[in-house]
Amino acid sequence: MKQLIQAGQAHLAGLRAIRDGAALELAEGWGMDVAAGLATLHAALASGEPLYGVNTGFGKLASTRIHEGELAKLQLNLLRSHAAGTGEDLPRAVIRLALALKAMSLARGASGVRPEIVETLLALLEHDMLPDVPSQGSVGASGDLAPLAHLSLVLVGEGSATDTTGVRRDGDAALLAIGRLPAVLGPKEGLALLNGTQVSTALxxxxxxxxxxxxxxxxxxxxxxxxxxxxxxxxxxxxxxxxxxxxxxxxxxxxxxxxxxxxxxxxxxxxxxxxxxxxxxxxxxxxxxxxxxxxxxxxxxxxxxxxxxxxxxxxxxxxxxxxxxxxxxxxxxxxxxxxxxxxxxxxxxxxxxxxxxxxxxxxxxxxxxxxxxxxxxxxxxxxxxxxxxxxxxxxxxxxxxxxxxxxxxxxxxxxxxxxxxxxxxxxxxxxxxxxxxxxxxxxxxxxxxxxxxxxxxxxxxxxxxxxxxxxxxxxxxxxxxxxxxxxxxxxxxxxxxxxxxxx
CATH class of the missing domain: 1.20.200.10 (Fumarase/aspartase (Central domain))
Structure with a gap:
């Protein structure tokens, strides 16, 4: 069963179904919004202006400019360094909601990610291959950074995920099991993935x-x-x-x-x-x-x-x-x-x-x-x-x-x-x-x-x-x-x- 949802128009009844096992299908046309946002991001990047988290460091390091050749490494390092959670893993029902909420948010086209990032989130949800996310480590501002970093690591083939039978796989094996390849993050994609309120909202x-x-x-x-x-x-x-x-x-x-x-x-x-x-x-x-x-x-x-x-x-x-x-x-x-x-x-x-x-x-x-x-x-x-x-x-x-x-x-x-x-x-x-x-x-x-x-x-x-x-x-x-x-x-x-x- 799939819940067909227009990005930005989800209702709690549909989210309850997703929590309980339904897959999320975004309404037709979301890819155009994402593509338009990505084009805007590339144009801004080409201007040479400092763009927070795109060609600069993060947080207190926002004034540090990043060389063009290191932009992909910047986004990958962001996921790795911010995956600093601890405690018991979040329940599967919460992870299902978090994946859905993150996919819906990125599909609005305001985050500057490629469509395949959204598609991988949807695939993890559809196959119930759920990232392992420690429950502690977020203070609820600058987004749920640590838990979303753990969730997002699977998209680049790192971290781990657990299937419905309880088998835990490394990130790359988890992606292979659902027919996806690890992503090489583009400008801003790491930041877009781990910045947001999706984990606290899912909880x-x-x-x-x-x-x-x-x-x-x-x-x-x-x-x-x-x-x-x-x-x-x-x-x-x-x-x-x-x-x-x-x-x-x-x-x-x-x-x-x-x-x-x-x-x-x-x-x-x-x-x-x-x-x-x-x-x-x-x-x-x-x-x-x-x-x-x-x-x-x-x-x-x-x-x-x-x-x-x-x-x-x-x-x-x-x-x-x-x-x-x-x-x-x-x-x-x-x-x-x-x-x-x-x-x-x-x-x-x-x-x-x-x-x-x-x-x-x-x-x-x-x-x-x-x-x-x-x-x-x-x-x-x-x-x-x-x-x-x-x-x-x-x-x-x-x-x-x-x-x-x-x-x-x-x-x-x-x-x-x-x-x-x-x-x-x-x-x-x-x-x-x-x-x-x-x-x-x-x-x-x-x-x-x-x-x-x-x-x-x-x-x-x-x-x-x-x-x-x-x-x-x-x-x-x-x-x-x-x-x-x-x-x-x-x-x-x-x-x-x-x-x-x-x-």
């Missing part, structure tokens, strides 16, 4: 997709907890949310109404319940998760724009000029990642409070720690502690990274975005959130069973049945960790998220 987009799925899952587990605690659906009445007018709140309230519609558990206590109001973790789900949804959609808008952007430097612009600027500064991506971090932390914090409620017999009316014969059995006592630990860790990780800056390149690059670190930290945060929701799924399913033979709504019962395919009810104490792992695997797919009617 943030990948995190956005996971966060969207987990937000949906949190509404499902939240609805299950409402029924398990015999809570009220009145707080989700549309008239309440219309009076405030916050769009995310309105949408999440509607989703919760849909998830609880038809619940016999709810109907059993609709009248005569002495409780007037539920605790906030049940009652205020639309206000909290809806605000998170609004933040995530703002982040999505920023990231979709960045996915379509040209972010290297200098740039060939209308009128045939080569202009130096700062599109490589990833401040928008850093802000988007920090926004996602806030949402992820808050979704998990609210879910942890629901777990605590379910395990507290005073608040829930259920057996203590959701197990009969308490005392000899501890039930969900420590599972709630685990959820609390994960929520606490996410609160620390949610501190904004965009407010930090470390001057680099002998103070030439004196303010940086830290966007790559901001996006990288979303992965462990999402893993933590998935763990919290897995524990809530287990706890809420256990709570619902104390109300049998009454049933919950159709979507809640579907989720309950899906969990019970892998995890038995908690009749007496056993190892809890395998149950949490099984619930996490269920959440990792789209099966539960698909049950949530989030219009």
């Amino acid at each position: 943030a987009i990948d995190a956005l997709f996971r966060a969207e799925d987990l937000l949906r899952a949190s509404l499902l587990t939240g609805a299950m907890s409402v029924d398990a605690a015999r809570g009220s659906d009145t707080p989700f009445d549309p008239r309440i949310h219309a009076l405030r007018g916050q769009p995310g709140q309105i949408r999440t309230a509607a989703a919760l109404r849909g998830l609880l519609a038809g619940s016999a558990i709810r109907e059993s206590h609709r009248h005569g319940d002495v409780r007037v109001q539920d605790p906030y973790c049940l009652r205020c789900q639309p206000q909290v998760v809806g605000a998170c949804l609004d933040l995530m959609e703002q982040a999505a808008l920023t990231l979709e724009r960045e996915a379509n952007a040209v972010t290297d430097n200098p740039l060939l612009v209308a009128g045939g000029e080569l202009l130096s600027g700062g599109n490589f500064h990833a401040e928008p991506v850093a802000f988007a990642a920090d926004t996602l971090a806030l949402a992820i932390a808050e979704i998990g914090a609210l879910a942890e409070r629901r777990i605590a409620l379910l395990t507290d017999p005073v608040l829930s009316g259920l057996p203590a720690f959701l197990v009969q014969a308490g005392g000899v059995n501890s039930g969900f006592m420590i599972a709630q502690v685990t959820a609390a630990a994960l929520a606490s860790e996410n609160k620390s990780l949610a501190h904004p990274r965009s407010v930090d800056s470390m001057p680099t390149s002998a103070n030439q690059e004196d303010h940086v975005s830290m966007a790559t670190g901001a996006a990288l930290r979303l992965r462990p945060m999402l893993d933590n959130l998935q763990g919290i929701l897995a524990i809530e799924l287990l706890a809420a399913a256990q709570g619902i069973e104390f109300h049998r033979p009454l049933t919950s709504s159709a979507p809640v019962e579907t989720a309950h049945a899906a969990l019970r395919e892998h995890v038995a009810p908690w009749d007496e104490d056993r190892l809890m960790a395998p149950d949490i792992a099984a619930a996490r695997r269920l959440l990792a797919g789209h099966r539960l998220a698909a049950l949530v009617p989030l219009a």
Whole structure:
């Protein structure tokens, strides 16, 4: 399957497909734009004027002129010297996105590269021969230099790449396996390849997709907890949310109404319940998760724009000029990642409070720690502690990274975005959130069973049945960790998220 995308007009749905395995096909005509940009670059080079990164050094060395005979060596040395990353390799899904984003950016024609550079990026993506890229080493300004250098080394037959079977090849062997030859870089091509925000943007987009799925899952587990605690659906009445007018709140309230519609558990206590109001973790789900949804959609808008952007430097612009600027500064991506971090932390914090409620017999009316014969059995006592630990860790990780800056390149690059670190930290945060929701799924399913033979709504019962395919009810104490792992695997797919009617 291929995603046909006009350069500069990609949508997140198409990028999700590419992340998940689709190849990228650029719409017809992109080669003409690239050829026009290349002609402009050659004309500027022929003028003899100093052109940053083309016939000069880089960063603090920008005033150093490079002899014409060394221009190709300049670009190759740039890739080699800047491949200074460290840490674990980036996930394959992120590399797929980064390759696509870099190809789309170069295809805009403002970077001065040859068509074959773009074609090789597309070929690596199509054959799933993905460069090995260490995750650490970018501060999110002057572009994601180190990770993009590692990615780009494969194009010149250096570095390494790994195929779908896990076989790692040297760069030249990787190119041979997909029918390509190593490139000899032309003027500016090395700089165009490693200058840009594609890695930080790919990390943030990948995190956005996971966060969207987990937000949906949190509404499902939240609805299950409402029924398990015999809570009220009145707080989700549309008239309440219309009076405030916050769009995310309105949408999440509607989703919760849909998830609880038809619940016999709810109907059993609709009248005569002495409780007037539920605790906030049940009652205020639309206000909290809806605000998170609004933040995530703002982040999505920023990231979709960045996915379509040209972010290297200098740039060939209308009128045939080569202009130096700062599109490589990833401040928008850093802000988007920090926004996602806030949402992820808050979704998990609210879910942890629901777990605590379910395990507290005073608040829930259920057996203590959701197990009969308490005392000899501890039930969900420590599972709630685990959820609390994960929520606490996410609160620390949610501190904004965009407010930090470390001057680099002998103070030439004196303010940086830290966007790559901001996006990288979303992965462990999402893993933590998935763990919290897995524990809530287990706890809420256990709570619902104390109300049998009454049933919950159709979507809640579907989720309950899906969990019970892998995890038995908690009749007496056993190892809890395998149950949490099984619930996490269920959440990792789209099966539960698909049950949530989030219009």
